[in-house]
Amino acid sequence: MERTLVIIKPDAVQRGLIGEITTRFERRGLKIIGMKLMLIDEKLARRHYGVHEGKPFFEGLIRYITSAPVVVMVLEGPNAIEMVRRTMGATKPLEANPGTIRADYAVTIGRNLVHGSDGPETAVREISLFFAENELISWDRCTDAWTFEE
Numbered sequence: 001m002e003r004t005l006v007i008i009k010p011d012a013v014q015r016g017l018i019g020e021i022t023t024r025f026e027r028r029g030l031k032i033i034g035m036k037l038m039l040i041d042e043k044l045a046r047r048h049y050g051v052h053e054g055k056p057f058f059e060g061l062i063r064y065i066t067s068a069p070v071v072v073m074v075l076e077g078p079n080a081i082e083m084v085r086r087t088m089g090a091t092k093p094l095e096a097n098p099g100t101i102r103a104d105y106a107v108t109i110g111r112n113l114v115h116g117s118d119g120p121e122t123a124v125r126e127i128s129l130f131f132a133e134n135e136l137i138s139w140d141r142c143t144d145a146w147t148f149e150e
């Protein structure tokens with residue numbers, strides 16, 4: 001089992017795509033074990049995207065990700081990191097395969113709708129930036145909610 005962090009970015013939230021994007025991950029069978037709507041402050045944005053500091057697009061990226069609400073979630077499942085990356089499509093929407101989120105809804109790399117962790121160490125680091133361990137749900141401790149009860 002793997003866990004990965006997904007961010008539905010401000011452009012996707014403002015375009016009303018929270019449901020559409022979330023549905024694609026759910027339909028693949030990934031489990032949502034944490035989820036919240038939030039504003040990312042500048043300090044958190046700089047930590048999350050620290051690896052890109054100094055690149056020409058960095059300050060614009062910080063302005064973009066802090067500009068409006070995002071939905072952050074932790075998804076769990078076998079090979080969740082790669083599963084999410086393939087469901088999102090390539091970072092550059094032009095290069096994303098048809099049927100992926102970015103191919104279907106995005107045009108430019110600077111407004112590519114969604115973020116997913118790019119590897120196991122990154123996933124652990126990114127999840128800990130956005131969620132406390134006690135905010136994440138262990139589904140195997142839950143009972144089935146769809147069986148009828150008298």
Ligand code: CMP
Nearest residue numbers: 052057061091109110111112114115116
């Ligand atoms: P993301 O998967 O969130 O990881 C880093 C982000 O930086 C990336 O998606 C893009 O939103 C952004 N990014 C990467 N390269 C560029 C670029 N050349 N110009 C603008 N934004 C970029």
